[in-house]
Amino acid sequence: MKIGIVGLSLSGKTTLFNALTGSQVDTTAFMSGKGDAHRAVISVPDERLDVLNDLFQPKKKTPATIEYIDLAGLNATEQKKTGFSDQFLGQIRLVDAILVLVRHFKNDSVPHPLNTIDPLRDLGIVEAEFILSDLGIIENRMERLLRQMKAKKTDQDAREYELLERCKAFLEEEKPLRNLPMSTEEQFLVRGYQFLTQKPLIVCVNIGETDIHNDSAVLASFSVYQQAGQVSVLTVSAQIEMEVQQLTTEEAELFRSDLGIVDSAMGRLVRESYDLVGLISFFTVGSDEVRAWTIRRHTVAPLAAGAIHTDIERGFIRAEVVAYDEFIRRKTMALCRTDGVLRLEGKEYIVKDGDIINFRFAV
Template identity: 50%
Template sequence: MIVGIVGLPLSGKTTLFNALTGGSVAVDKFMGGKRETHRAVVNVPDERLERLAEIFQPRKVTPATVEYVDMAPVQREGGSRSGLDDEFLGYIRTLDELLIVLRAFEDEAVPHPLGDVDPVRDFDELMAEFLLSDLAIVENRIARLEKTAHKTKNEEELFELELLSRFRTVLEENKPLRVLELAPEEEKVVRGYAFLTLKPTLVVVNIGEQDLGQEEAWLDRFADVMAVPDTRVTAVCAQIEAEIAQLDPEDARAFLEDMNLKEPARLRLIRDSYELLGLVNFFTAGEKEVRAWTIRRGTRAKEAAGVIHSDLERGFIRAEVVPYEDLVRLGSFARCREEGVLRLEGKDYVVRDGDVITVRFGV
């Protein structure tokens, strides 16, 4: 999973990147508009993995990971939208999810580039950029299809033309493509375009410390945004969270208690990303290694085996499956087998979150 952090200059997106990754990237590096990025791979905290490690005492424990990419800021020049360059657009189209940071904090020492702080306006600015980018792709493709589809009567091209015409209508209404409910065959047709407004989107309203406890008031301003499918909005004080990320666990717990915070925001944001992308974790466990693997919800056993190694998918015979709860309760695969909770599943079994799987294969 690769999540791109996007925002206007001085929105606090690099501070949030530090909060998510425990990094210490200087927050002034993007003020000059450089097209550079920072990236970091973060372990996904999972108490289930820790518990399995206690049971199996493996030589190696490997958690699932998420990669965060702190993109260069979306720049405006001369008070008007300058447009996004092709390199920037091409890169963010490769991302699995967009994390949009909106500034809601006041700081006289760091004036907002648009003059005043208005996160709703900033969101509209960014969405306008993404909508225009998607619309340009749709219109260019429609123009090419209209020259050939009706002449050749190619069914696939006619299907794509009708679908993209629907896309154009939605985009011209200033709505993201996420509002559309697409059938699997429609998703397949447009997957290669990697439309920005079709990507799962996590919106982070970056509030000041004085607004902690007032998060709901900020979120109320984004009720329309939260109603869009595959979209989540949350409020975070990135500055406080970046400070927490630099502390050792004991000091971090004390800090959270002092600030009346239940947990670091990074845990909540990782959960939000998993849910937006429809991801679940399954596990493999043994004396050599206990490992978490991330898959899409609905993935079948044979495909899940391929996530571990292509040989396992190619030579898949069956999967031995134990629910995490049963394995922890009974303490070993042997006891699970004795109690009848270890199941043999075929290639079409849909893997569930928390399944502990042993793949049997032959090549």
């Protein structure tokens, strides 16, 4: 899974990137609003994988991963002139979800580019840019479709044009496409356009230390967004989390305890990201490797097998499946088989989060 981190300049994006990934990128790197994206891949924390690793003692443990991409911030003072660059838009269209960081903290030594703190306004500025970008793509595609239909009209072109008209009208009302109801067929028609306003959105409110225990009031102001589908809103203190990232495990636990912080930003963001994008994990186990695999929710067994290798998907016969909780109660596959909780599943089986699977296949 890829998550793009975006926001206005001086919102704390790179600080959050460092906190999430353990990187030490210069936080002033994007001061000009330009520069190459910062990228880092992190392992997804999963206690279930750790338990399986302890039980099987394999040669290798392989967790699921998330790639975070920190992109240059939008220079709000120039926003009406330039907006996001084409390079930025090209990069952000390739991510699975967009994390918009909005500033709530106050720091006189780092003044907000618009001179006032207003997280909702800042989010609106970013969303407006995404809407304009999607409108541009739609208008260009509609022009091409008109030319195609004048030469030779097909039913598919007509359906696509009608759908794009609906999308255009929706965006012109300043509404993101993630809120526009679409059938499965319609979603397939527009999938290739990678519309920014259709991507799952994580709104991260960057708070100061004084607001750590008062985040409910902060979140209440985003209630309209929280009620929308495919949107998640949470608070984080990027500066504190970056400082914690630089400590040992014991020091970090003590530091969080002193501040009354129960959970890390990375843990919360990973859970929110998985839920929002609709991802789950299944496991493969053995003496060589214990591994977590990431797939979409409602994925059938052969497609899940394809996450491991296309040959396994192509030659799929059956899947030996046991739920994680059932396995942990017994701790051996032999006992799971004896108790009847190790099942044989076919091509229609929908993989569940936490399933431990051995795929039978022949090619």
